[in-house]
Amino acid sequence: MQRRKNESGWTSAQVLSEALPFIQRHTGRWVVVKFGGHAMGSAELTAEFAKDVVLLRQCGLRPVVVHGGGPQIGSMLERLQIKTQFKDGLRVSDMETVGVAEMVLSGAINKSIVSAINVAGGKAVGISGRDARLITARAVNADLGFTGEPVATDVSLIETLAHKEAGFIPVISPISADDAGHGYNINADTAAGVIASALGASRLMLLTDIEGVMDNDGNLLTDLTCEDARGLISNGTAKGGMIPKLTTAIDAVEGGVEAVVILDGRRAHGLLVELFTDMGAGTLIR
Numbered sequence: 001m002q003r004r005k006n007e008s009g010w011t012s013a014q015v016l017s018e019a020l021p022f023i024q025r026h027t028g029r030w031v032v033v034k035f036g037g038h039a040m041g042s043a044e045l046t047a048e049f050a051k052d053v054v055l056l057r058q059c060g061l062r063p064v065v066v067h068g069g070g071p072q073i074g075s076m077l078e079r080l081q082i083k084t085q086f087k088d089g090l091r092v093s094d095m096e097t098v099g100v101a102e103m104v105l106s107g108a109i110n111k112s113i114v115s116a117i118n119v120a121g122g123k124a125v126g127i128s129g130r131d132a133r134l135i136t137a138r139a140v141n142a143d144l145g146f147t148g149e150p151v152a153t154d155v156s157l158i159e160t161l162a163h164k165e166a167g168f169i170p171v172i173s174p175i176s177a178d179d180a181g182h183g184y185n186i187n188a189d190t191a192a193g194v195i196a197s198a199l200g201a202s203r204l205m206l207l208t209d210i211e212g213v214m215d216n217d218g219n220l221l222t223d224l225t226c227e228d229a230r231g232l233i234s235n236g237t238a239k240g241g242m243i244p245k246l247t248t249a250i251d252a253v254e255g256g257v258e259a260v261v262i263l264d265g266r267r268a269h270g271l272l273v274e275l276f277t278d279m280g281a282g283t284l285i286r
């Protein structure tokens with residue numbers, strides 16, 4: 001690399017120096033990052049995301065990626081001419097639909113994120129909720145077919161992979177199985193939440209396609225308590241996909257995660273702004 005004499009180098013050094021106390025606060029701690037299907041809109045965004053995740057690992061944090069891919073499942077179902085519908089933000093999944101969801105999530109999407117992290121210099125390993133019984137699933141209710149929810153979580157595989165010496169970055173598809181091995185389609189926010197709780201994560205970061213949680217006038221809500229979040233669901237301010245996100249945030253905070261952040265994954269480096277500066281990005285729930 002050619003050396004340049006330039007004042008901007010001193011500004012960059014100042015930014016790095018100011019990040020030190022934030023890095024020290026999170027070092028050695030688990031940060032679970034949920035990468036939503038909308039946030040991974042382009043190869044460039046995924047590449048920037050991957051670089052941020054590798055930087056977190058390099059700074060001594062233990063990042064774990066849980067990914068979605070709802071829009072990508074939707075496109076595949078459309079190509080296969082299979083009709084799909086959502087109820088309270090969850091895809092109603094019959095056996096055919098869960099098969100397509102598994103093919104898309106645990107296949108192409110999982111491997112593309114693994115590949116992007118490896119290209120950025122990390123050591124990513126792709127797994128799903130099925131692996132080593134990471135998440136044991138059951139049906140949400142009989143009407144929703146193979147739409148699942150977690151009943152048990154075993155994070156021993158994640159701990160082995162992300163151990164200090166091993167240094168792997170787990171990349172997790174939310175598709176999970178019941179004790180008989182039947183696959184269930186679990187919402188990726190929900191999967192990320194139970195994993196973050198089981199790890200006692202310092203942060204659960206939910207990367208999505210909106211700045212954060214909005215009030216009815218479209219203003220960003222920067223800080224919420226669990227009580228506030230419950231209110232937004234019951235008074236109808238949170239709709240569609242925001243419902244499982246807020247429910248996940250409440251369960252995670254009550255399950256031992258220090259804080260949950262809902263932030264815009266379409267804007268590069270939101271993870272770094274939130275974790276390593278005092279500015280914060282999106283909505284913090286604690």
Ligand SMILES: Nc1ncnc2c1ncn2[C@@H]1O[C@H](COP(=O)(O)OP(=O)(O)O)[C@@H](O)[C@H]1O
Nearest residue numbers: 036037038208209210213214237238239241242
């Ligand atoms: N009060 C709200 N604040 C912000 N977004 C909301 C709200 N209510 C509903 N939404 C919707 O939730 C969407 C995010 O959920 P979802 O589409 O499931 O994201 P992802 O695919 O990233 O999981 C936003 O794009 C927005 O349309």
Ligand SMILES: CC(=O)N[C@@H](CCC(=O)OP(=O)(O)O)C(=O)O
Nearest residue numbers: 036037068069070090091187188
């Ligand atoms: C049960 C359920 O709704 N599963 C989701 C799983 C993927 C997901 O959650 O993806 P995003 O995070 O991109 O929305 C689905 O089928 O769309």
